[in-house]
Amino acid sequence: MPGIYVAGVGCTRFGRLEAPLLALLAEAAQQALTDAGIEEPDLIVVGTMNPEEFTGDGTLAPLFASFLGRAHTPAFRVETGTSSGAAAFFAAASAIAGGFARTALVVAGEKMTGLATPRVAEILSRMIDPTERRYGATMPALAAIVTRAYARAHHLDPEDLALIPVKNHRNGARNPLAHFQAEITVEDVLGSRLIADPLRLYEVCPISDGAAATVLTAERRPVRVAGMGQGSDHVALRHRRSLTSFRATQEAARRAYAMAGLGPKAIQVAEVHDAFTPFELINMEDLGLAEAGKAVRALLNGETALEGRLPVNPSGGLKARGHPVGASGLAQIVEIVWQLRGQAGSRQVRESRVGLAQSIGGLSSVNWVTILARD
Amino acid sequence: MEEAPKTQEEAGTPAGSIPASRCACGTVTAPPAPHCPECGGPMAPDTLPAVGEILSYTILHSPPAGFAAPLPIALVELVGGVKFLCHGHAEQVGRYRIGRQVAIEAVDGIYYFSTMTLRERIALFWRRRGEAEEKVRSVLRSVFRRSRRP
């Protein structure tokens, strides 16, 4: 297979933003094109979850291509719920690997804060099995059910789990693009209101606007796409084999590691999907970065902190960087590129050659793992 | 001597049964589904005893429109490992534990799990039956009154 390289990256500020969706996407895209030194990509792939309902925008790919002044560039949109950004990256990389394009612009974003929170929650709940939705199940509700089962299986206290948002806010405070740039304490987490018992407000990602972009090329560049993989599972929680791990991540990781010819031990920095912060531990275990039930030990020992052995979510993660749903999967990849290039500023981890991004679609029904390497 | 047929109470299914569906591959789902979630094959109607064990649960404090807070939701493991999502009763949340045995019953087509003792469940059963009989009697009374109108 021909090589796939990341030539350029870009990302807007995440948070409650004034700019409309197309402008956010264009801002990230221009940054990535400039960073790549490429003016005219062969292909544009757009990743968004639900612009039809969030902003009333439809047929987003040609709309965006025209907005960018590239109305005649082939363009399409990819959607896998909250992992759409990673899916768009996969689609563009596949086109490069298949020889359909020499260069591709991947851009992903979402504009969510124009709607009231209950309406956003309703749109997000479309990722839930209809029978379970009929019972009032929301994303936080199902995540809470998983969290309680996981915490019980591995004897975790709320104090242990609270350390995850504390760590990720600490990283976010060093990320000028993050939605939240203030540190928080364990007391802040445990004192925040219950959303879905046992999940509290500070364990749930915010509603954000933002966009990210990458430019891919078949020409050799320092950062290479080493491995990619997708894994799927039942949408319905009641049909899942396990409540304490996500099969979709395990399968995605297996495929990505096989393609990269690497194992979990090679990973030096990781961005994982912490929309509900206890999932950070589950994800680490599903990715093979920790044994089942042992991820908490790495957290407690500081191994996943910025200066630790295996920094996890140096960007602040979805919790602190924010979660414009379509953008997050691609923003994780952008962060890994910055970390591998040594361009991550005050949140730069020690010199790394291999990094991993893991993105969850729905409640882990369509997940992606992307491994990047600096040659 | 032939054994007398067991009542539901004696058979361990105090709150009746839950409609389910079974596939030739062995997969059982509740509520019933037309197609098997594992292999896509057709499913045949089946029932499962309406008792199980709490696998995990949440108490939702920000429920969607149409639901009152706090809203308890649990994933209950039925006989044979079938996982079933249902509601709880808000006044019982203090008694929820993972692994706790619960009874499940439908109210207006929505399934609720209950941590009640057997005695409490019997009392509730008679009360509901009383309410149902009262409803029937009032309907009959109104029909009777209407029929006597000139």
Ligand SMILES: [Zn+2]
């Ligand atoms: Zn089957």
